[in-house]
Amino acid sequence: MSRIQKTFEALKDKNQKALNIFVTAGYPDATRSLEILKSLPSSGADLIELGIPFTDPMADGPTIQDSSLQALENGMSLQGTLDMLTEFRKDNTGTPVILMGYFNPIYKYGCDKFVNNAKTAGADGLIVVDLPPEEDEELRIPAQKAGLDFIKLVTPTTIGTRLDTVIKNASGFLYYVSIAGITGTKSANIDEVAAHIKQIKEKCDLPVAVGFGIKTPEDAAKMSKIADAVVVGSAIVENINKNQSVSNIVAPLSEQVIALKKAI
């Protein structure tokens, strides 16, 4: 059983929902980013989404855009992201880590080389924002062969037969993007999200995580009632940004993650 599957089943046995935390690799810098990453599981993150920084993050709002650019300025790269994950795995073997990013850095690195090195580094799954089903074979097939889950994004516009197309080759879990928009902007309409997730559940057995626009423990609490996992990204990155000059950056972040976990 994969780490992702094990995590969802263990939580289900305890009647709990999963907390997915997104951080940008290399933000605010390589050293502190690794410290933050290492601290997340003990604060309550059940899964981690590690963002591979990219110059042109088309689906992200200003918060994550800025974090990506700063990480790149501080020398982070795709290889650096994998190295960070290798370090993390030295003392954590239980928390699933999903690499999340845009296709170009992966394409440039080489799809086959990337999936092999990502697997070796300890990744469990991939989310590639700009790779819809029409174009995903080039990465999805080698990824699934290497044992990495290929996590699909389902959005408010994924309706009718489009939903069948999107979930067809999904594995791991489904990532439900709760708003038609970019990260860190609007908030979702909970009733619409609930209705859509119900339709998705009728067609697919995979756990459903909800992300985009979840900021506070209250948001997380509401979403956790209708999904198997909630993803918090921009609010975490924003908190890192706010505490960039604090000597112990991990403390305020742990506080935030603990509060989120408690709420769901």
Place this chain on the structure above:
Amino acid sequence: MEAKNLKVPANSLRSGPDEKGHFGLYGGRYVAETLMPLILEVEQAWHKARDNEAFWDEFNALAKDYVGRPSPLYFAKATTAHYGGAKIYFKRDELNHTGAHKINHCLGQILVARRMGKKRIIAETGAGQHGVATATVCALFDMPCTVFMGAEDIKRQKPNVFRMKLLGAEVVPVTSGSGTLKDAMNEALRHWVAHVEDTYYLIGTVAGPHPYPEMVRDFQSVIGIETKEQMMEKEGRLPDSLVACIGGGSNAMGLFHPFLDDPSVQMFGVEAGGFGVDTDKHAASLTGGSTGILHGMRSYFLQNDDGQINEAHSISAGLDYPGIGPEHAYLHDIDRVQYVSVTDDEALEAFKMLSQLEGIIPALEPSHAFAHVMKLAPTLPKDHVLVMNLCGRGDKDIFTVAEKLGMEI
């Protein structure tokens, strides 16, 4: 000499893209899932329009009476004599309403948007020519228009910013990234994701996800279709070579496409070489970049080994883009079109030469094409017939050029 949907034979170089939007390895639809249903809807609406005679009747009527098509094919006698080689013709798309070729694809796309029932239009712009052309057709059809423009470009293209505002458009300064055309395109895509219901994204070149490269090309092909007929009238034969500048590649695709199956016609795409393609300040994606994925398409981009996109540089804001349309990437790989580059300084010299030789002040973009003509023409025999796409006029650039020449306006 009107545009319409011409049936293309199967083994033709004009048959691309395939049904998934690929030109060989390039093109495709690399967008966030939120946009996919909408992109598929645009494709459907475009194909329906393309196969509908009434659509082309509407397009051609406006192209004639509103834009002023056909644009003349002008034999440049003085220029020909000056360089002493090839017979040089200019395709005068700078005489179009709004001063560049961009109006061709704006007109076509707004007609598609209207057929889709969309209520508002967004666009990105670099030099502001596409923004002005978009704002113009939006005024014509009374649709709200929002143009995303890099904060840097707003500074260097003030007259066009003012024009857009006069035409009733909202101009949104983009400060993310490098504050130029690529960032304006990112921002337009981000805005579109959040307004999928009522908004049409009117892309300004043969780039972006399928069907844009195909659709924009087909609207711009009016340039090549006219050139072919006009050349038959004037010379009774096909031209020997075509020259066009390349930002994203729309004016070049429009001129080249109708000639792709005529093997005797040589084609040159001229990229912006900035300070030189061996420096890190240029915008030559084909001659100085490598394959990648950005803005919904696979093509050539300026990028580093980590797949991070580099900033482009050109004296011409309209060529200052670190990518190129996917069909050009394909034509480059199969060697059908030769892609070359000229520097900022060469383009500036060409700007002055063309103004003085012919009394035509060109935009800085086609000044790049003319800089290549200046090199090429003297090496060619006198019976060689060359056509250059004079795709824009230079009014918008006089401030930039004056500053470069150390002159005050």
